[in-house]
Amino acid sequence: MGANAEHHPSSKGILMADIAFVGLGTMGSVMAKRLIDAGHTVHVWNRSSAAVDELVAQGAVAAASVGEAFATGTVISILANDSAAESVFSENVLAAAPPDALHINMATVSVDAADRLAERHASASVAYVAAPVLGRPPVAAAGQLNIVAGGPENDIDRAAPYLDVLGKKTWRVGGRPSTANLVKIGVNYNLIHTLQALGESINLVERGGVDGQTFVDILTDAAYTGSAYTGYGRAIAARDYNPSFTVALGLKDLKLTEQAAAGNGASLPTAAVLHELFDAALADPAIADRDWSAIAEITRGRSA
Numbered sequence: 001m002g003a004n005a006e007h008h009p010s011s012k013g014i015l016m017a018d019i020a021f022v023g024l025g026t027m028g029s030v031m032a033k034r035l036i037d038a039g040h041t042v043h044v045w046n047r048s049s050a051a052v053d054e055l056v057a058q059g060a061v062a063a064a065s066v067g068e069a070f071a072t073g074t075v076i077s078i079l080a081n082d083s084a085a086e087s088v089f090s091e092n093v094l095a096a097a098p099p100d101a102l103h104i105n106m107a108t109v110s111v112d113a114a115d116r117l118a119e120r121h122a123s124a125s126v127a128y129v130a131a132p133v134l135g136r137p138p139v140a141a142a143g144q145l146n147i148v149a150g151g152p153e154n155d156i157d158r159a160a161p162y163l164d165v166l167g168k169k170t171w172r173v174g175g176r177p178s179t180a181n182l183v184k185i186g187v188n189y190n191l192i193h194t195l196q197a198l199g200e201s202i203n204l205v206e207r208g209g210v211d212g213q214t215f216v217d218i219l220t221d222a223a224y225t226g227s228a229y230t231g232y233g234r235a236i237a238a239r240d241y242n243p244s245f246t247v248a249l250g251l252k253d254l255k256l257t258e259q260a261a262a263g264n265g266a267s268l269p270t271a272a273v274l275h276e277l278f279d280a281a282l283a284d285p286a287i288a289d290r291d292w293s294a295i296a297e298i299t300r301g302r303s304a
Helices: 026-037 049-056 066-070 082-088 091-095 111-123 137-141 153-166 178-207 212-221 227-238 247-264 271-283 292-302
Strands: 018-022 041-045 074-077 102-105 127-130 145-150 167-174
Touching: 018 026, 018 066, 026 041, 026 049, 026 074, 026 137, 026 153, 041 049, 041 066, 066 074, 066 091, 074 153, 082 111, 091 111, 102 111, 102 153, 111 127, 111 178, 111 247, 127 145, 127 153, 127 178, 145 153, 145 178, 153 167, 167 178, 178 212, 178 227, 178 247, 178 271, 178 292, 212 227, 227 292, 247 271, 247 292, 271 292
Parallel strands: 018 041, 018 074, 074 102, 102 127, 145 167
Antiparallel strands: none
């Protein structure tokens, strides 16, 4: 735990602590609330104040700055992209962190950014764990996320009590933090292919007169039983693209995959096609701000 954290037992005998959460978007707000409900005193900071106010009303403590958040000794963050993470966790902020501070970065960032952040934290003697998450906001609310953790074992051990509240399983993938980000990027690349495969196959059978949801029910009762197929299949069949992960974020993750592939000398033959579909979706005002599964509408629209 952080050097300045104040520990106190909950009614269930679990050790509670003062911690901080930085980045209160769709996922971050849900995750911070789960930590509050678990009995932790959670100091929250966000670049816009509305999400902070909402969580304060639910028991959080507002932090005036990221530096103030670090005074707890343990900061968990989930920011939107590389630039946000690198600007918020600057050299100056890290240099002022207390001794034995720990930062758990749960965002999906590029491998290069993860390496830069790890080096920056090491230079400031701040422990750093990369712990990107697998799952959507309802999964986070239920504490059923899969979490992929990279970093020194003792630092992941320090993070584990909080990760155990947020997820059902933490996968430890290596001592280099960016390894966790590489795994998350690989998972998201599979999901992007899943969205496109669903869009193509649902469109195919719809054009032959078959109800899209009936097809999804058949598909997910037999060959594909995972939550990605059942959840995104239903959304595509119903054209219900209420965003929990937007088209723009999907393209961001596709770009992270392309960058990681270039850095590792890996071939991605279909990435260019997928990239073009995301570009087309972002250029369409009807779906640009919808869920990333709305790329299926590009396939529908191009069908004769």
